[in-house]
Amino acid sequence: MKRFTRRTSICALSFTVASAITLPAVPAVAQDDTISIGYAVARTGPNATGAGITTIPNYELWVDTVNKSGGLTMPDGSRRMIEVVEYDNRSSNEDLVRTIERLASQDEVDLILPPWGTGANLAIAPLMARFGYPQLAVTAVTDKAPEFAARWDRSFWMLGGGHDYAAGLVDVLSTARDAGTINDKVAVVSVADGFGIDLISGARPAFEEAGFELVYDESYPLGTSDFAAIMSEAQGSGADSFVAFSYPPGSFGMTKTAQSMGYNPKAFYISVGGAFPIYPGIADGKAEGVMAIGGVNADSPAIQEYFARHTEFVGNPPDSWASAITYASLEMLAQAIERVGLDHEALATEISTGTFDTVIGEVKLEDNQLRDLWWVGQWQGGAFRAINPADAEGASTPIIPKPEW
């Protein structure tokens, strides 16, 4: 009896394994008249929120736009419709890696769009390199971007590094301090994960060099939901500037807490989430003067047109940081395909060296990185406008001190 069971279980086991292996042997035949594009973005799990705001709507908007216009244009002038293969990576790198393998080796899609998040983009980089796909790593903020671009030459890093954003912020605050509008004390909090650490470790020396004193400098864990204690400490620190290297829940929570406790620093900066379209609602309509990471040239007609289109298609405007860049990366992809076709190597070379016309203006990558970025933005008159680099075209003038809540 017992032995019999054991044998059956082995049979069952080998059967399931066999079916697992043969399962992928049925290939999804890519038809010639379409281009298959695959992506595995988080629809569930902790990354779903970010992906749901920044990545997925733009992918869907772009595919819809392209297909409505008759498809992607090939070098020979023919048009091919986009066919999407979409998976959920469940916010787990383990699932993500396997899904990319699936897209590349079973579905054999023509192109793979990247997932949301720094960690996710890094996790797939070696695979993308191995399969030869170009990787438009948009939503990845890392100081090691140059290193990665060198390591995987078909990867493109398009959102800068933590130091860039920190330096941009310090620049904004220095100008205000030099003008005498704020004192040289700063209260800064940072979320304890790779992103927050990157920013704070870039910001500390930058603030010091600019002659600022960090009178409050603490990190808080992911998942913190109550910020009353932190904000009250920051309020009592005597700093005119409040800086948070934070994720959306923290950015929102700190805003609300600051408002309700009547904490009115002259400069109020938050990170991810500050450029989200829902932010003014969260700030109860008092977002004016709040600074955050990113920004767009709100006066540019292209951006305005993109915002309108996005609003119409998705139901709400895009976020004013990585959304436009995500969309721009897709436009770059489309233009590169029009110039060189679908050959991965040619495509990668073209993306790396070409110049493209996108919603964020004319784009040319430097060493596989997008450097022409907005580091700091600010809510002004209901729009999130870029304010730094101050010398870039389209930069708005910062409003410091921020009006009281």
Added chain:
Amino acid sequence: MTKLIIPLLALVALAFAPNFVSAYGLGLLIGAATYVTLASAWALFSGHTHYVSLATVAFYGTGAYCMAVLNEALPYWAVLLCAGGIGATMAALVGLSTLRLQGVYFVIFSFGLAELVRQLITWYEVNVTGTLGRYIFLDISARDIYWQMLALGAATIALTAWIHRSRLGMALRVIGDDEAVAAHSGINLARVKLIAFVLSAVILTLAGAITSPRYVYVEPAIVFNPTVSFLTVIMALLGGANRLWGPALGAVPLFLVFEWLSTNFPDSYPIFMGLLFIGVVFLLPDGILAGIEKLRARRKVQS
């Protein structure tokens, strides 16, 4: 002897499998092998003792972190050795203090443990080393990872088989049936439970260390993903946690079902997963193998 030959042939076949499958097929094999290992290692301790541990990811994640921290400083095999040692030490400390907790208290404790480890590592990295994400740039192919995981899984099942025949396994089964009888028969409850817990933890830690190079980038929030703990439990229970092949039999189909669900119904995946979970509890409380046996016994009675 035939008992040994079939699994060995299967193992050899599985070892050659990468030659015949796509990269995705290999990814599936790695995933399946990982969960077979995790579920079997989990069952090694929990299967007979009925201690539902949700600390799987505490060890799995620690293993991954060891690899991330040490991969540049030490040769690969030494990192694995270290990971095993750290897992064992951690399990011994935890086991000594907690294996007297029973029922739901142990469940909650083990879940809290995973969270605590994650928070402490985060705090340490942020405040002491000043980096949180770590990179693993090792020249290890997916195939190597698969072979290592396959070997670890096979070793786990072999170890389980050996334990089932040993005094330790006998003691574990008695403890699961009736702790009082076990003690009055001369079994040292604390020691037996601790040994099994440590063995299980070492395997879990090694599994984490072996898979981590696949993700390149390691961060506490990524490697201490509680879903891993939950999946491990449900897989082992589905197959039958107190049988040698039960965890493997639960892990493989469930892994494939989840894969299929998440590729075909990405939006409603959690709903299916929830229903599946409830279904297992209601319909197969003792696992597939026990269900099959019951069915067969019933048929025997009828005929």
Added chain:
Amino acid sequence: MILTTLILGLVLGSTYALLALGLTLQYGIARIMNLAYGELTLVGAFVLVAVFQQLGLSPLIAMILIAPAGYALGWFLYQGMMRPLVKRSGARGRLEVDSILATFGLLFLIQGILLMLFGANFTSISYLDRGVNVLGVSVALNRLIAFGICVVAGGALVLALAKTRWGLIMRAVALTPGSAPLVGIDVNKVARQGFALGTALAVVAGASIAMYQTFSATDGVVFTMKALVIVIMGGVGNVKGALVAGIALGLLETFVATAIDPGLTLAATFAIFLVVLLWRPQGLFGAR
């Protein structure tokens, strides 16, 4: 500074206490270890937001509607899902593990439904979001309201349990279910009531959290963990214990955040929790 910590901790702790009340009833009276508890609170939170945004109903009025709806939800959940498990387990003590696994399934089920209905976005509303001066410390009005709900709900529950016949029956079942049939108590009915009431409290807690905090469909586990920690610290089924432990936890977190390091608040929570589990598994205030 100490006063600030005290007041902020008290307000935070009241939320935690409210969150834990329902779970302690569910585990103490119905003996169901409900891992989907946090998801139930999220249901309350999402419903409040939906009602507020779609129907323009004031959250406080919505709360009055949400509570009985939560009771009904809990009633059906118990009758449909938990009761068969209770029946099956008999005296064999399987219920604990079975209920953990089944409610784990429920966790995913509810999360999936919430994701389908409301998406993965962060949700929040602005309601009475202005500061009020309490002894020189500025506290958000909506938080004070949540504090008030906690005081009212917790106080009413403590009073009802201590002073009414219903409360006596509840306590009797919580302490010694085996003896309850002797005095004509239908344990199944009381367990169902306990579970339903616990669910009602869960959704009320969720709704009051929604008044001031940003949340998303995947946040349930955080709520469950916090509630579990408090329930264990307070002693399972001990309502007063849950209230005290909830407030103690709020004070502790605020204290750690201000005096030590905000990075250690969650670690401190879990560390305390583990210590309590090992040192006094019956809870700090448990008599058993």
Added chain:
Amino acid sequence: MLEVENLTVAYGKHIALDNASISVQAGQMVAILGANGAGKSSLLGAIGGRARPQSGVIRYNGQSLLDMPAHKLAEHGIALVPEGRGIFPGLSVEENLRLGAIPKRAREGATETLAEVFNLFPKLAERRGQIAGTMSGGEQQMVAIGRALMSNPEILLLDEPSLGLAPIVVKEVFSALTRIRAKGLTIVIVEQNARATLALADYVYLVEVGRITGSGPAEEIKSNPSVERAFLGGAVAPVNA
């Protein structure tokens, strides 16, 4: 009033009570005597809804009790004081007693009943606020009996009220039973304390190894050597006499 016919109770494979029949008239005090493990508690447990009989009939005022859930019995005027007392150790004495008055039939007049119980057990009145679990065994037994009385029962089932009590406390309990009986309540008592019980009961059943081996009016049984045998044996000749 209460008829038990051909009742068999088994726990798994162990038959605890085999084909037992008893009959109780209103106002009677019926004692069931026997050694430990003879099956008397199983008999009472089956009547009180705590054990599921394998076969047999239990009728109470003509109504079958077999399918009645345990918690409904109190509503029908049946009060059980089980072996081990079944009180709520975590609640106070008064709360325990008030819980006894949960059945609808008991709610009206609960205050008077409480006064009566306190009258019967003055100790309980003194200690009404004490947590029941911290009291001595005898006091806990009084709480259990008092609580049963609070349900305004027609019939009181007592399972070994003298269990584990010091002789002096046993006396106290039995003197209370005497007074309860004087009020005309029907009582079924299972005991191993034969002498005290025989002094009180109207009718007696003897149980040995799962079977009823004798019955009769208490006066008759008292003088019958079978009682002693039921407790102290004698059938098998001693080997080391």
Added chain:
Amino acid sequence: MSFLAIEHAVKQFGGLRAVDDVSFSLKRGEIVGLLGPNGSGKTTLINLISGALPASAGTITLNGQQLTGLRRDKIARCGVARTFQLVRILPSLTLIENVKIPAVFGHKAHWGAAAERVAKDALAMVGLSERATMSAGDLTYIDQKRLELARALAAEPELLLLDEWLAGLNPTELEEGIKLISELRDSGLTILMVEHIIDAVRALCPRVVVMNSGKLIADEQTDKALTDPAVVTAYLGEDVDA
């Protein structure tokens, strides 16, 4: 010199003294009945000897070695084996596996063939050899009791504690059971048995100790004890003048 010595053993549960200053001793090879009405503390005393409960005070020694304060498994390895009032078999194991456990983990710690032999011998002793590979959960009540005794015997104990091992048997089974224990007695095993079936006690034990309300009230020859007024009162209660 006494083999098992219980000196001033006390077990306190809250306000209740379940075992109250009990002292007596057993000689090697002796069989003694432990009597007393329900709730008198007999099982608690067995639990103190076997280590299931720690004693609140007093000492218990076996062959000069102190048992009080030792863990249950250590006491088992000192050569103490017991059965349980409510039979406790291991339902998911076969008969032979059930019995093997104390042979493997007990004080002789056999393994392999030796353990097998001890287990088989123990099963043979109680007459269950033919069903050795059956699942223990499928046994009848009397056979479960037998199995439990076999398990205690497979420990090759120096001291055997039987807690109402004969309870619940029908008359035929009872006779078999008595025969079995008398065989054990004749083999020189020291036995302390809690028993309610007085006939069996008379048949097996020349000497009994009697407890009531936690106290030792008699320690004498069986027939003497059973006519001792204190013992009779303990069982039948005092006359109450109604």
